[in-house]
Amino acid sequence: MPRITSILFDMDGVLCDYDFDGRLKALEAAIGIPAAEIDAKIFKSGFEDAADLGQYGAPGYMEEVARLLDADVDAGTWLAARADAMTPNLEMLDLARDLKTRTDIAMFSNNGWQLREALGDIFPELTAIFGTHIYFSAEVGAGKQHTETFHPFLTQLGWSVETTLFVDDNEGYIAAARAAGVESHLFEGAEGFKTALVAHSWR
Numbered sequence: 001m002p003r004i005t006s007i008l009f010d011m012d013g014v015l016c017d018y019d020f021d022g023r024l025k026a027l028e029a030a031i032g033i034p035a036a037e038i039d040a041k042i043f044k045s046g047f048e049d050a051a052d053l054g055q056y057g058a059p060g061y062m063e064e065v066a067r068l069l070d071a072d073v074d075a076g077t078w079l080a081a082r083a084d085a086m087t088p089n090l091e092m093l094d095l096a097r098d099l100k101t102r103t104d105i106a107m108f109s110n111n112g113w114q115l116r117e118a119l120g121d122i123f124p125e126l127t128a129i130f131g132t133h134i135y136f137s138a139e140v141g142a143g144k145q146h147t148e149t150f151h152p153f154l155t156q157l158g159w160s161v162e163t164t165l166f167v168d169d170n171e172g173y174i175a176a177a178r179a180a181g182v183e184s185h186l187f188e189g190a191e192g193f194k195t196a197l198v199a200h201s202w203r
Contacts, residue, residue, distance in 0.1 A: 003163060003200070004103070004163055004164070004165045004183065004200040005103055005104065005159075005160070005163040005164075006103060006104040006105070006106070006157070006159045006160075006163060006164045006165070007099060007103060007104070007105050007106075007164070007165045007166075007167065008105075008106055008107070008108055008154075008159075008164055008165070008166045008167065008182075009092075009096060009105065009106070009107045009108070009167050010107070010108065010109060010144075010167060010168035010169060010170070010173070010187065011107055011109040011111075011123075011126070012086070012109065012111075012169075013168075013169035013170070013187065014089065014092060014167055014168065014169055014187045015088070015089055015092050015093060015096065015107065015126060016086045016087055016088050016089055016123065016126075017086070017087040017089060018085055018086055019085045019086075019087075020085065021035075022084070022085050023081050023082060023084070023085035024036075024038055024039055026080070026081040026084055026085070027077075027078070027081045030077045030080075030081065031069070031071055031073055031077065032071075033069055033071060037069075038069065041068045041069055042065060042068060042069070045068070047064060047068060048112070051064075051112035051113070051114075051138065052110050052111055052112050052136075052137045052138060052143060053137060053138065053141060053142070053143060054112070054113065054137070054138035054139065054140075054141050056112065056113065056114075057113050058075070058113050058114040058117050058118075061112060061113065061114045062074070062075050062078065062114070065078065075114065078114070079114070079115075079118050079122065082115060082122065083122040083123075086122065086123060088123065088125050088126075089190070091190040092190055092193070093125055093126075093129060095190065095193065095194070096129050096130070097129050099197075100129060100130075104133075104157075104159065105129075105130065105133065106130065106133035106134070106135065106157060107126065107130050107133065107134050107135065108135045108136075108137075108140075108144065108153070109134075109135070109136050109137065110136075110137045110143045110144055110145070110173075111136045111137065111138065112136070112137075112138045113136070113138045113139070115136070116134075116136040116138060116139065119134065133157075135153075140153060144168065144170070144173040144176060144177070145172055145173060145176055146176060147176045147177075147179040147180045148180070149176070149180075150166075150176070150177055150180035150181075150182050151180055154182070161180065161181050161182055162181070162183075163183075164182055164183065165183050165184070165185060165196070165200060166182045166183065166184040166185070167184075167185045167187050167193060167196075168184070168185075168186070168187060169186070169187040169188070171186060174186045183200075
């Protein structure tokens with residue numbers, strides 16, 4: 001295996017557990033719209049995908065959410081449901097904190113501007129570890145589902161494709177990264193990640 005000199009982490013499902021169904025239920029309770037309807041109109045309609053690619057800034061995002069749901073929905077309520085659905089993975093955060101002392105690390109998440117701008121309040125542990133090396137697809141203008149995203153993104157970081165390890169829990173994103181030549185680890189838990197680090201002579 002190649003010697004790894006940089007590690008690119010996913011957020012949801014890796015650095016934190018993300019309860020999407022719980023988020024929908026919290027929104028249902030808060031705004032009185034069935035979870036299935038919120039899912040269909042926001043997350044399965046193509047709107048959220050567009051937001052993830054940066055087509056809506058934070059204010060515009062909430063305006064469109066209100067329009068699609070035909071309801072008065074405020075950003076505080078929307079973000080509170082998102083925050084409550086996220087549980088920091090303390091073991092992975094500790095590993096990232098340790099790795100930061102020995103190699104370059106960064107985080108890349110498929111998410112929109114609203115969450116990006118609120119991340120410091122919602123997930124302060126993450127910003128404390130990664131600092132300015134936090135990237136969302138909205139600001140990059142490209143998502144991890146596309147093979148062609150990885151080369152220019154890693155070049156922007158000043159990293160080499162051949163010596164970067166990408167860690168994600170999404171099989172599609174892993175496949176896209178591998179097709180781009182990026183060494184990748186499908187995350188299924190901290191122990192498996194530790195094993196991958198050993199394979200790359202990191203632990």
